[in-house]
Amino acid sequence: MSGAIPRTLPSLADHHIDHTSAGAEALIADRLRDHGLVTLDSLADRSAVLRLASRVMCLVPHRDSDPDGLTTILHLRRHAQRAGFAGLGPGELAPHTERSGVPVPPRLMLLACERKAETGGECLLTDCRAVYADLAVRAPEALALLSTPRTAFFGDGNGQASQVFTVSPEQRVSVRLRQDDLARWSPFVEPYLPVLREAVIRHQHRLDLDPGQAYLLDNTRWLHARTRFTGGRRFLRALGRPRFAMADGFSVDRGIVTEPLMTEAA
Numbered sequence: 001m002s003g004a005i006p007r008t009l010p011s012l013a014d015h016h017i018d019h020t021s022a023g024a025e026a027l028i029a030d031r032l033r034d035h036g037l038v039t040l041d042s043l044a045d046r047s048a049v050l051r052l053a054s055r056v057m058c059l060v061p062h063r064d065s066d067p068d069g070l071t072t073i074l075h076l077r078r079h080a081q082r083a084g085f086a087g088l089g090p091g092e093l094a095p096h097t098e099r100s101g102v103p104v105p106p107r108l109m110l111l112a113c114e115r116k117a118e119t120g121g122e123c124l125l126t127d128c129r130a131v132y133a134d135l136a137v138r139a140p141e142a143l144a145l146l147s148t149p150r151t152a153f154f155g156d157g158n159g160q161a162s163q164v165f166t167v168s169p170e171q172r173v174s175v176r177l178r179q180d181d182l183a184r185w186s187p188f189v190e191p192y193l194p195v196l197r198e199a200v201i202r203h204q205h206r207l208d209l210d211p212g213q214a215y216l217l218d219n220t221r222w223l224h225a226r227t228r229f230t231g232g233r234r235f236l237r238a239l240g241r242p243r244f245a246m247a248d249g250f251s252v253d254r255g256i257v258t259e260p261l262m263t264e265a266a
């Protein structure tokens with residue numbers, strides 16, 4: 001096996017699964033259901049990443065994906081300054097949900113390192129189960145507004161009206177967020193965005209992946225971000241639907257589900 005997930009991240013090392021072990025798919029499924037995150041290594045090349053992705057998900061294509069279904073994430077100068085293309089630049093990426101502007105964002109995202117940046121380019125991950133519990137205690141009014149339907153619009157003209165936290169009839173929660181120029185907010189919610197941003201940062205984990213290492217996350221529970229970088233950083237991304245059953249969203253502790261302030265925002 002290649003190197004383990006960096007020791008600077010003991011909490012994330014707990015999520016590591018050896019995908020070469022017997023029954024790895026079941027272990028991955030269990031961990032995704034319970035924690036929404038798996039870290040992996042020993043992904044030697046693009047075909048290994050594709051094989052692993054295909055074991056756990058039905059890949060869904062993306063605007064930028066290659067014919068094999070994977071997307072190569074690297075700095076492409078031709079997309080400089082274009083809204084919605086920041087992932088293909090070298091800049092910092094604020095915590096976000098992948099494909100927040102489509103009706104149903106992909107449930108799973110696998111991101112694997114092919115080549116490290118010269119400087120920077122670390123992955124930053126936030127578990128929104130922790131963010132939700134945090135806001136329920138510190139800022140219940142913010143949480144109620146962030147759960148109010150149609151208080152955000154994500155994407156371009158063909159984007160999606162939504163809310164940051166969606167509570168299902170089963171009292172499970174899912175998150176949807178972007179913070180770039182393609183996010184618009186109801187004036188009711190806007191004053192609470194700093195509170196949300198602070199909570200997301202408070203629960204952020206830093207993951208400095210080496211070549212062959214990857215993370216696999218539940219895109220309705222974890223937000224991902226990236227620090228700015230220099231050099232030829234090159235990652236591979238797979239998006240898709242899990243090949244195993246996953247209940248919608250994530251569970252929250254009994255009694256902390258916060259009802260929206262309004263059923264429908266103006």
Ligand SMILES: [Fe+2]
Nearest residue numbers: 087097098224
């Ligand atoms: Fe992303």
